[in-house]
Structure formats: structure tokens, C-alpha cells
Amino acid sequence: MINKISDNFYAITLPMPFRLKHVHVYALVNGNDVALFDTGFNVGGSYEKLENDLKSIGQSIKSIRDIYITHVHADHCGMAGLIKEKSGAKIHLSPTADESNQNYNNTDLLTRQMKKFYLLHGLTEQEIEGLIVMFSGLRDIISIFKGDDHLQPNKICEFGDWNFEVIFTPGHSNGHVCYYFRKQKFLLSGDTILPQITPNLSPDLVDEDFRPLHSFLASLAALEKLPVEKIYPGHGNAFSDLKTRTREMREHHAERSRLIFNCITGKPKTTFQVSQVIFGSDLPDFDKFLALNETYVHLLELKLQGAIKEDISGQNLVYRLV
Numbered sequence: 001m002i003n004k005i006s007d008n009f010y011a012i013t014l015p016m017p018f019r020l021k022h023v024h025v026y027a028l029v030n031g032n033d034v035a036l037f038d039t040g041f042n043v044g045g046s047y048e049k050l051e052n053d054l055k056s057i058g059q060s061i062k063s064i065r066d067i068y069i070t071h072v073h074a075d076h077c078g079m080a081g082l083i084k085e086k087s088g089a090k091i092h093l094s095p096t097a098d099e100s101n102q103n104y105n106n107t108d109l110l111t112r113q114m115k116k117f118y119l120l121h122g123l124t125e126q127e128i129e130g131l132i133v134m135f136s137g138l139r140d141i142i143s144i145f146k147g148d149d150h151l152q153p154n155k156i157c158e159f160g161d162w163n164f165e166v167i168f169t170p171g172h173s174n175g176h177v178c179y180y181f182r183k184q185k186f187l188l189s190g191d192t193i194l195p196q197i198t199p200n201l202s203p204d205l206v207d208e209d210f211r212p213l214h215s216f217l218a219s220l221a222a223l224e225k226l227p228v229e230k231i232y233p234g235h236g237n238a239f240s241d242l243k244t245r246t247r248e249m250r251e252h253h254a255e256r257s258r259l260i261f262n263c264i265t266g267k268p269k270t271t272f273q274v275s276q277v278i279f280g281s282d283l284p285d286f287d288k289f290l291a292l293n294e295t296y297v298h299l300l301e302l303k304l305q306g307a308i309k310e311d312i313s314g315q316n317l318v319y320r321l322v
């Protein structure tokens, strides 16, 4: 069932495997044209659900004229290529997101970078092979696409009578953007601000200068400055109190940084070893990978703050107190 937010503005909830089970995409309508914000995962009847929901408001896949992407994770852009093929829609995304998307499709580059990064941080070759297989499985279900338009920070986009601004919010993903409707005080937050969970932070395996946690906290600070009355996230229910939520997320990360710092005692440890202390040592493979990423982003900031030191030990990077 389609969910009407206001006149000519709708939320569409699409299915998704994995824990969250659903992802929301948003549709603006102007006459016979639709602008879609994110596209959903390319699995499990997602396309049919989107088609039926658009039909229920007198529109169709062919009505989609523009696709605005928040970030290039499979649950947010998985159907972009497919929708573009059917409708000729123009795909808008940040230049960094477009580049990341091309990198994901470059199997050799991604495999090389994954091996390098996860070996350094303490996974075994066998564990890394498992990750590579998992990622190539994901790649197979994302319809391939290239961006048609590179969004610039604070650019004002127009669609019929609607105006919305592009807010760059790197953190959860390097090229993430949110869409802000100043007049209506709506924020389409993608995965930057979610009502119940703190989005996972992961390295950019190709851009080694990317500081996910540092960027994420700066993005929260930038969003807090906007007058927002309603946040429409990629997952979970819409909600109102932006500042309470950003404060909770900041506190969550401050606490996690403290816990991670407290692990750096005794023998120097790899990122993976620290992640096992924090998140447990009996995790399924995907969670093991997320836990390592989350630990890495904190260790990186602690290192840059001068609180801990990074050394090389054999083929691993290890962390110790200064």
C-alpha cells in the first residue's frame, strides 16, 4: 500500500532481504511525471510492488522522469538501472557516489582492495574469500547503471512546483546525500539518520583518505542546523525530533570510542581482535565484517587524535597505547 505524505508526495515501502526487511523510497508527482528518491533492492517482487503502488496513484514506471539516489548501497539503488531502462529516467547522484558505484562494478579493483584492507586489519585469507563471494552475489542482483547528473552540494533542484536542496552527508557511505525540502521542512535522510539504529560506518576501500566517523559527525552537525519538522528515513518510521536523534547517535559513538580505547591495553591488537572484544567472537560472517568496519572507523579517529598508535606487525596493522 502506498503511503501519502502530502499532496503529490508519497512513501513506498519495498521488500528487502536481511534484517531490516524493508526499505522506503519516496515519490514526488507532477502531472504525469514522477521523481523517485532511491529505488529499493532488485529482489523479492520489489519491481512489481513499485509498479503496483505507482498504478494505485495513476502513475507507472514509465512516468518516472528522475531518480535521485541518496547513496549507492544495494537497498537504495538496486533497481536504478532497471527503472532507467524502462522509463528513460535521468539518474542524479553525487560525483563520489557515482565513482563508488563504478568501483563496485570493477571486480578486479574491489577484490584487490578488499584483500589488502582486510588482511592488514586481521582477517584470514579464507574469511576474505567469503566476503568477496558475498559481494559478487550482491553485485549480480544490482542492475548496472551510470549517473546522468552529478549533484553539487546545496544545489536546489526543481520538480514541478517542488524545490529541494541537496545536502552532502558523507559518513554511512562516502557519497551519501540527503534531500531537504525547505518550504515543507521535510528531510529525506536516506541512511544518515534512522529512527532506531545507528547506521553502520565503513571504510571506502578505494579512497583511503575517507574518515567515516569524522565525516558522519560533521554531517549530523550540518543537518542539525536545518529547520526540520519531519524526517523521512530509508528504513523505519518517519519521526520529528531531529536533534534528540542526532544527540543519541553522537553519544552512541562517543561511548563506543571509549570502549574501543579501553581495549587498547596490553599486547598490541589488530582491528579484528579489538572488534571481537567489543562485539563478541562468535558472529556470523557478515556481522563479523560490519563489526570490523565499525571498529576500524573508531581506531582511525583515535589514531589521528594521537590517543593510540598504529604499528605494523608481520602482515597486520596493530594498535597500542601511545
Ligand SMILES: [Zn+2]
Pocket (backbone or CB within 6 Å): 023, 073, 075, 076, 191, 234, 235
Ligand atoms: Zn539502507
